Amino acid sequence: MFGLFEKKSPEERLLESLRKKNWDGLSRAYYDLGVAAMEQGDLSRAVLWLSRADTVYSASDKVYKKTSKNRLFHDEIVTDCSDRIGELEDAPLLSNQIVEQIEEKAEELEDIPVRVWSLLTLARLVPVGEKLAALPGCRVLGALGQCVDLVLKSFQEPVSPAELDFLRRVCGGLYELSDAEAFFAGGEVPCAAGAPLQVFDLNALTTLLDIEGFIDGQLRALTGYPNPDDGAVIPCALLPDYWARTAGEDIASIPQVRAELDRIWNDYEWVRSGIDWTQAAQRIDTYKALDVFQPG
Numbered sequence: 001m002f003g004l005f006e007k008k009s010p011e012e013r014l015l016e017s018l019r020k021k022n023w024d025g026l027s028r029a030y031y032d033l034g035v036a037a038m039e040q041g042d043l044s045r046a047v048l049w050l051s052r053a054d055t056v057y058s059a060s061d062k063v064y065k066k067t068s069k070n071r072l073f074h075d076e077i078v079t080d081c082s083d084r085i086g087e088l089e090d091a092p093l094l095s096n097q098i099v100e101q102i103e104e105k106a107e108e109l110e111d112i113p114v115r116v117w118s119l120l121t122l123a124r125l126v127p128v129g130e131k132l133a134a135l136p137g138c139r140v141l142g143a144l145g146q147c148v149d150l151v152l153k154s155f156q157e158p159v160s161p162a163e164l165d166f167l168r169r170v171c172g173g174l175y176e177l178s179d180a181e182a183f184f185a186g187g188e189v190p191c192a193a194g195a196p197l198q199v200f201d202l203n204a205l206t207t208l209l210d211i212e213g214f215i216d217g218q219l220r221a222l223t224g225y226p227n228p229d230d231g232a233v234i235p236c237a238l239l240p241d242y243w244a245r246t247a248g249e250d251i252a253s254i255p256q257v258r259a260e261l262d263r264i265w266n267d268y269e270w271v272r273s274g275i276d277w278t279q280a281a282q283r284i285d286t287y288k289a290l291d292v293f294q295p296g
Contacts, residue, residue, distance in 0.1 A: 010036065018186040026184070027057040031081050038084060043091045044244040044251060048204070050085050051241075052184070055203050059179045094252045095205065095240045098261070099232075105268055106231035112155070113271040114229045115221075116280060118214050120267045123148050123287035124237040124260075125211070131189045132199045137182025140173030141199075144211070145288055151218050152284060156277055159222065167215055174212040183208070193256065193293040195246040204241035211236070234264060237292055255296050263287075 008016070010032040017025035034049030057078060089096060106114045126145040133142030147170055150163050177183050183203075188196035202208055210232040217229050238260050243251040251257050270283070 021181070021185065023056055023181075023184075027053045028077070030056065031077055034081070034084065038088075042248075043088060043093055044095075044240070045248070046084070047088050047091075047093065047095065048241050048244040050081055050088070051203055052200065053081050054085060055200075056184050059181075059184065094250075094257070095235070095238070098235045098238065098264075099205070102231050102234045102264070106229075106234075109272065111221075111226070111228050113275065114231050115151075115214075115218065116155070116275055117267055117271045118229055118231055118233045119148060119151055120271075120283060120287060121234045121237050121264070122151075122211060122214065123284045124263070124290055124292055125207075126288045127291055128197070128202075128237075128239070131191075131197065132187075132202075134189060135182065135187035135199055137180055138177065138187065138199055140170060140177055143170045143173070147215055148284060148288065151215070152277075152281060154218060154222055164219065164222065167219055171212050171216050171219070174208050174215075178206075178208040178212075191242075191293050192291050193242070193246070193295070195242075197242060197293070198245075201239055201242040201245065204239065204244075205232075205236050207233075207236040207239075237263075239292070242293075256293060259296055260292055 010029045013025060014029040014033070017023070017029055030049045030053035034046050034051075034053060037043070037049060038046035106117070109117070122144065126148060129141035129144040132138050133140070143166075147167060150159055150167060153159055153163075182199070184200050186198070186200075188198040191197035214229065214233045217227050220227055238251075238257060240251055240257075243254055243257060247254055267283075270279075
């Protein structure tokens with residue numbers, strides 16, 4: 001059976017595995033696509049596919065227990081996949097470079113400006129979440145807009161216990177989704193850029209966990225246990241997995257990506273100059289209505 005499976009192309013095996021909910025086979029198809037992309041020098045897609053393989057086999061105990069030598073995605077491949085991902089962390093890719101640049105700039109700022117910088121990116125992810133919330137198991141993504149409003153409010157006035165509980169529930173829901181079949185089972189919605197948007201496109205830059213970490217960090221700050229915000233969510237509206245999957249080119253040359261980079265650095269200059277909360281609310285309202293996929 002495995003021999004017949006292997007004779008099919010990785011693309012064919014990917015579609016078949018999604019249809020049959022064969023997560024072991026899906027992990028192996030993503031791995032094979034990643035290895036092929038890496039060998040061809042297509043490093044953006046290598047990161048895309050290998051990271052997806054890693055997420056699928058790591059997300060489910062049932063899948064992980066199957067990773068023995070008589071499975072399609074066995075221990076040696078798991079190790080090789082992790083090694084390749086580690087190697088690609090040093091590759092000259094926009095997704096790596098922007099993280100380094102943001103970390104450097106965030107170190108120059110006080111904690112609240114970094115949190116507001118992060119919040120501005122989260123506001124741009126609100127329309128993305130609203131679209132994806134229509135998919136089975138993804139309803140929590142529709143709550144990002146309310147989270148943005150509450151975090152903004154929390155900088156200026158107390159929030160109620162009920163509002164704190166809401167933020168905690170969203171954190172829990174995001175964490176659960178990051179490990180759920182609904183995340184990697186192929187769900188997709190129409191997208192203004194052309195090709196459908198997949199919920200699994202949020203796998204890049206560990207977006208779900210970075211959003212969860214940002215909201216949790218704000219909760220900790222509000223309840224007396226602050227941790228400095230590391231700005232991890234700031235690059236997430238670049239959505240590099242979508243562009244690597246659909247465009248097949250250096251994502252830095254894509255107009256929507258360039259526009260998002262401009263927004264990131266414009267936001268940085270704005271928070272660095274001093275935060276006006278009325279202006280912050282106006283900026284956030286604009287971002288919550290923005291479709292980051294819409295051609296300029």
